Amino acid sequence: EVLLVESGGGMVQPGGSLTLSCAASGFTFSSYDMSWVRQAPGKGPEWISAINRGGDRTQYVNSVKGRFTISRDNAKNTLYLQMNNLKPEDTALYSCARGWGIGINAKGQGTQVTVSS
Numbered sequence: 001e002v003l004l005v006e007s008g009g010g011m012v013q014p015g016g017s018l019t020l021s022c023a024a025s026g027f028t029f030s031s032y033d034m035s036w037v038r039q040a041p042g043k044g045p046e047w048i049s050a051i052n053r054g055g056d057r058t059q060y061v062n063s064v065k066g067r068f069t070i071s072r073d074n075a076k077n078t079l080y081l082q083m084n085n086l087k088p089e090d091t092a093l094y095s096c097a098r099g100w101g102i103g104i105n106a107k108g109q110g111t112q113v114t115v116s117s
Contacts, residue, residue: 002026002106004096009111016086020111022079022096030074033100036081037107038092046092049081050100059100064090086115 008020020036035050048061049070058070069082079096095110 004108006096006108006111009113011114012086013117014115017084020081020094024077029077032098034079035097035100037097038094040092088115091115
């Protein structure tokens, strides 16, 4: 069974930082590209970042480019998202996903990130 469990969310003030983690199990983590997606209240899901299997190629949506960094540790079966200079519009439920773009075929339950003063 594919299992993706996110952690690290919380409430932070604008300009603050958070690091999200995603523990993967039930599949060979190092064989898959991985992504982060988010869903803000009242909006549809938004893909925000992806990383390839080897961790040497990444991509970001323009709204987070330069502020967020995706990374992975294949030895620990873990995906990360470092988020800096957070803005209120980053408030959302953040989920990790197996795959990249239309190749996404599994998603975790998510961790809530709230940016508010």
